[in-house]
Amino acid sequence: MKIADLEFEPFIDADNIQKRINMLALELNADYAGRTPVFIGVLNGSFMFFADLLKQITLPCETTFTKLASYYGGLSSSRSVREDVELHTNITGRDVIVVEDIVDTGNTLSYFINKIKMHGPASVTVCSLLLKPAALEATIEELKYVGFEIDNEFVVGYGLDYKELGRNVNGIYRLVSS
Ligand code: 5GP
Numbered sequence: 001m002k003i004a005d006l007e008f009e010p011f012i013d014a015d016n017i018q019k020r021i022n023m024l025a026l027e028l029n030a031d032y033a034g035r036t037p038v039f040i041g042v043l044n045g046s047f048m049f050f051a052d053l054l055k056q057i058t059l060p061c062e063t064t065f066t067k068l069a070s071y072y073g074g075l076s077s078s079r080s081v082r083e084d085v086e087l088h089t090n091i092t093g094r095d096v097i098v099v100e101d102i103v104d105t106g107n108t109l110s111y112f113i114n115k116i117k118m119h120g121p122a123s124v125t126v127c128s129l130l131l132k133p134a135a136l137e138a139t140i141e142e143l144k145y146v147g148f149e150i151d152n153e154f155v156v157g158y159g160l161d162y163k164e165l166g167r168n169v170n171g172i173y174r175l176v177s178s
Helices: 014-031 047-055 107-117
Strands: 006-012 038-043 062-069 082-085 095-103 123-131 143-149 172-175
Touching: 014 047, 014 123, 014 143, 038 047, 038 107, 047 062, 047 095, 062 107, 095 107, 107 123
Parallel strands: 038 062, 038 095, 095 123, 123 143
Antiparallel strands: 006 172, 062 082
16 A cells, blocks of 8 residues: 555554454453543544544543644654643543553653643553554553554554555554565
8 A cells, every 4th residue: 555655564454453452441441440530542643543442441431632743744753742732631630541542762652641740640551552662762651551562663544644644544554664
């Protein structure tokens, strides 16, 4: 599949994504039983994952979004995080679950976790669909729920973009190495 100037190949199909999401939701439903967590989706990339995950959450819960960017449409992290949408939900004393599309260096997540902690939540955990363990620059202890661990390669689809394209693709594709 061609997106802009690059070629991508099938990597994780829609069926497998849904199966893994069902497992993550089961874990979250069990771990947070009796509580009313606040799910924070990190836009843009997490919108599909967030929707599919939340459909399987049976807990009473609140949902809200923030918008962070570090890749700016390219192939690698810029290392500076830009916050485009501020969090307006009051999370003081709440159990917060951050929903991410992918954790690469971990810079975006570390930045956001530090911000959240300044508001005094009861707890913070992170649920990310994808993780690139080899790219991670520091351990993030809040990262408790991971859909798939992948190699250090560039992926698109299911919310993830290349040059803002490919977010609508149903399934995850990876860059064909030349
Ligand atoms: P980090 O701060 O962990 O290096 O980067 C996290 C953000 O970079 C993700 O939320 C995502 O927007 C973007 N990103 C990291 N790896 C990929 C990738 O393989 N493909 C795409 N499309 N975006 C990525």
